[in-house]
Amino acid sequence: MSTILHVQMTEGSVQQLDVDSRLEKHGGRSFIARYLLDHVDPRCDALGPNNVLIFAPGLLAGLPLSSTGRLSIGAKSPLTGGIKEANVGGTPGDKLGRLGIKGIVVSGKAREGIYTLYLSKNGAELVESGEMAKLGTYETTARLLDKYGDHCGVLVIGPAGEMELRGAGISATEDLENVPGRMAARGGLGAVMGSKGLKAVIVDDSGTSAPPVSDMELFKQAARRFAKELIESPKTGKQGSMHRFGTVAIMGPVNDIGALPTRNFSRGQFEGVPNINAEKLRETILERGGKIGQRCMPGCVIQCSNIYVDEQGQPIVSTLQYETLALMGSNLEIDNLDEIAVLNRMCNDFGVDSIEMGAALGVAMEAGLAEFGDGEGARKLLEEIGRGSVLGRMLGNGAETTGRTLGIERTPVARGQAMPGYDPRALKGNGVTYATSAMGADHTAGNAIGSRKTKDPLEPEGTGDLSRGLQQMAAMLDMTGLCLFARPPIVADPDLMIQLLNGRFGWGWTVEDLVEAEDELLRMEREFNTAAGFTPAHDRLPEIFYREPLPPTEAVFDVTDEEMASTIKDL
C-alpha cells in the first residue's frame, strides 16, 4: 500500500494519506514536480513556511533490483529560485520504498527547536532533537544510528543547512559504511530542510518486505536481464572503468577535450591531472588499504564507490568523486588528493555541496582571499562555514553570492547555481543543459560528455537536440530512481524499462508512454519556473562565457539563441 506522509512542521503533526490519482504514476523527480505544481505558489519564499520539501523515492525503489534506489529530494530552490530536484544514492531511498512511502511532504516551519522524523512500519513520529543542533553530519548520523540501530537509513543536514546557507545539501547514509557519504547536494535543499526545523529523517525498514509486484514473471525476467547486462558490460562490469575507478574515470577525457575547470574556469586543462586522476586515485587507495568497488545502495552490481584513506589507512572520506576532484582540485589548482579529500570531508560534515563550494572557493581565490593551489588556504576558508562567520556564510551561500560580494566577473553559475566539472565553452552540449534545464547548471540534468566521440564538443550546432535528448534521459532516470551509471542497458533497449515498470505496476505502458512521461516532467518543471518568473531571457550563461576564450581550445560559448530555444521547444 503506497502512501504519502504529510509532515506539518508548524503544527508538529504527521499524517499518512493514500496517494491520489494525480500522483499515482509519478515517482521521484516527477512526483516532486507534480506535487509542487499542484500545491505550492511558485513565487513563494523558498526559505519561508509556504515552500515544501519533498522526499520521493523513484518508481522502482525497494525492489530486488540493481541500482534503482536513488532518492529524489525537491523543493523550490533558495539557490536558483526555481524548482529543484537533487537525488542521492545510499540506503534511505530503497528503505522508503520498502515502507511503501511514495513521498514525504514537509510543510510549514517549526515554531522553535529542531526535530528528527522517525519512520518505521509502525508509523511516523517527530522527535525534538535540540541536543543535535549545529552538529556535523558524521556525529549526528553516528548518534542516530546508535539510538535507532545500524539497520536504519539516515538523511541529515549539517550546520550549513541549519544556518539556511544556499549551498547546503542533505546527506544520506551509504550501504556498507553507514556514514553520511552521499549527498543530495545541489540547489540548497539542505537550507530548505533547515528552514523547516528538520535535522534528520530516520528510515527504519525492519520488518518490511519489498513492495508488491504486479506481474512477477515479467518483472523477474527483466530484472535478471538488467543485472546480467550490467555485470557483463565492459563499462559497468567488474573490469569496467566504473567499477574500477568510479566517476573520476571521466577526468582524463574531460581534460583531453579542454573542458576541465581549472583556476576558476579560466583554463580547460590542468597540468596537475596525473596527481588527481582515476589511476592515481585507485593506486593511492589500494596502496594505503582503502577501498575500491564499494556499493552505496543495497543490491547494486556496479559498485563504483571508494573509501579514501590517509597514509595510516584511516578513512578520510567516502566516496571521493569526479565533481569534487574537478571543482576542489583542478579548479583550485590543488593537485593533492589528501588535501582534496580533507576539503571534501569538511563539506560533507558541514553539509554543503562540494561542487558549489569548489566554485565559490575558486571565485574567492580569484579575488585574492587565498592563493590558487593552496590547500591549506582553502581549508581555512572552508572552516569559516563551520564558524558561521560572514566570510563563511558568503562562501556557504555559494558561488553566485561569493562572486557578487567580491565583484568577480567570471563567476561560473547558471540560474544562480555553480557549474559542475565541465566548462561549457569546450563542451557546448553541457552549456545548453546548464542554461535551459529548469535545474540550473547541473550535469545530472543532461550531460553531453558521453557523446564526445560522436559529436564534436566544440561544435555549437545540434547541441539543442543533443541536450534535449539528454534531458529526457535524465528525466527517466530521476523518476524511476535509476542510477546514471546503470543507464546503458536501458538506453540500448528502452523496452527493458517498460518491462520493469509494467512488471511492477501492471500499467501496460509502451515506450511512447515513457517518453511522454519524460516530456511531461520537463514540461511541469518549466511551467513551475515560468510561474516563478523565469523567461527565455534566463536561458543564458553569464555573459563572460560568450566573450572570453578558454585555453587551450580558445573556445567561447557560441550557441545561438535559436539553438538554445530549440532545446525546450514544445515544452
Place this chain on the structure above:
Amino acid sequence: MSTILHVQMTEGSVQQLDVDSRLEKHGGRSFIARYLLDHVDPRCDALGPNNVLIFAPGLLAGLPLSSTGRLSIGAKSPLTGGIKEANVGGTPGDKLGRLGIKGIVVSGKAREGIYTLYLSKNGAELVESGEMAKLGTYETTARLLDKYGDHCGVLVIGPAGEMELRGAGISATEDLENVPGRMAARGGLGAVMGSKGLKAVIVDDSGTSAPPVSDMELFKQAARRFAKELIESPKTGKQGSMHRFGTVAIMGPVNDIGALPTRNFSRGQFEGVPNINAEKLRETILERGGKIGQRCMPGCVIQCSNIYVDEQGQPIVSTLQYETLALMGSNLEIDNLDEIAVLNRMCNDFGVDSIEMGAALGVAMEAGLAEFGDGEGARKLLEEIGRGSVLGRMLGNGAETTGRTLGIERTPVARGQAMPGYDPRALKGNGVTYATSAMGADHTAGNAIGSRKTKDPLEPEGTGDLSRGLQQMAAMLDMTGLCLFARPPIVADPDLMIQLLNGRFGWGWTVEDLVEAEDELLRMEREFNTAAGFTPAHDRLPEIFYREPLPPTEAVFDVTDEEMASTIKDL
C-alpha cells in the same frame, strides 16, 4: 545645438554627435530609456562592457528657471537587474544643459586604469587619473575643483563605485558649498561607472550661455509664473515647511501613520522621533551655526537643503535628509543626529547610497552584527566598506546581498533594491510602487505619502490607480529635470509645463502629448525589463510583508495581485 557625447572607454575615444530624431523629444530619464532600449541588450551583464552608463539632463536644463536642473543618470542596474534611472540635484545638470549636451553615453570598459572626463565648450577629453584611485568623494572633488576651477560641476564615484559594489552611487557638487553632497544614489549606478573605469566627470560651462528658446515670450511668462507660484506657496515659499525643514518635514506624518521604518522594518513608529525630526534638526543646525535654506541647484527658489554642523560649528554633512534619517535613524533605532550625520558623511565619502546602507545595516543588526541603537557599532560596520573587507563588500552590495548572506527573512527590498523610508504595509500605495515600478523599491518613482489625507494609507483598494498616477507624475518630473518639491504648480495646472516646453522647443504640445510621453516612458522601461527577464511574478514584495503584521497598525501588505496588475495595465 544639442549633441550626444559618446565616450568609448575600451578605446578611450570621445565623439560628439548630433541628436537623431528618435531621441529628439526625450530628456533625462526618458532619454535613458529610449537609448537603452534601442542600443543595449537587456540581458547584458550590468557590470560588463556591453552595458552603457548615461548622463542626461532634463528637457529644461540650463535655462533661467527654478528647480529644473536635476540630472538623470541611468544604465541597466547591477542591483535590480532591470533598467535604472536615478537623478540628482546640484550643479552638473544645468551646466550640461548650457553646454548643449543632451546625453553622455559611456560604453565599453577601460582596459586598465581610471579616468576623468573633462567637458567644456571646447570639447571633451578623457584624462588618466590613477592618482585618484580609491580616494573618497570629498577629497576627489576638492582636487578636481582645485585643478579645473570652482566654477565647474563635478560628478564623482568613491571607492565603493571603484569596487563595483551594488550600493554605490554617483555624487554631484552642490551649488553653494561645492562639496559632493548630492547623490544619484539608487540602483548601483556608481558600480557601473566604476566598472567602466570612469572616476569623475567635470562639467566646465565657462563661456556658455543658456540654450536657445523657441518662443521667448511664452517661455518667460511661464517661467515667471512658475517662480512666483513657488515663492508664494505656503509649502515651497520662505515660510513653507520645505524651505524651513527640507525633506525631513515628512518624518512626523510618516511616523503618525505608523509607516516609519523602525528596527529593521519590524515596527512603524519610533519613540526616538523627537530627537531626530524636522524641528530638532532645524533647531540643532541653527543653534550651532549651521545652515538651513540652502539651494543645491542654481536659481532654485525653494532652497530646501541644510548644512549639518558639529558642536563646534564645523560641517559634517550637507544635506541631511529624511530618507537617511529614517533608514540610518529609526530603522537602526539611532536617535542621535550627530551619529546619523557621521554615518551619512561616511556614505557620501565612500560613495554609497545611504538608503541601501541603512537597510543593509538594519539587516546586519537583526543578524546580531551590532546592537540596534548603537551608533558606534553602525559606524564600525560602515568603515568596513572603506576597507573593502568581505564584511564591507557584503554591506556595500546592499540589503539583499546582506540578507541573503546572513539568512535574514525580513529583508526590506523589492527587485533587489532596499525600500526607502515608508513601510509598505502602512502606506500601501508605496508598496504598489515598490513592486510594480521598473525602478524597484524607490519612493521617487511614485510616492503616495502626499495623498495620506485624501486616501487611507492602510486601504489596499484603489492603490493601483493611485500608484499609476504617481508613477506618471514621476515620469514627467524625471524627463524634464524638475525637482519633486517644485511639482505643485505643475500638478495644479499641467498647462504650465506645456508652456515651458513649447516655449523652449516650439513643439506645439498639448497636455495629452505630455501624458502620452509619460506613459511612453513607463512603457519603454517595462519593455526593457521584460526583455531582461522580468514578469508579473516579480511585481511582488518579499513574502514576509504579506504575512507579518506591522505594529502599531498591525497591517500586512494585502494589495491583491489584480490591484497590482491594474497599475501597469496598458503599459
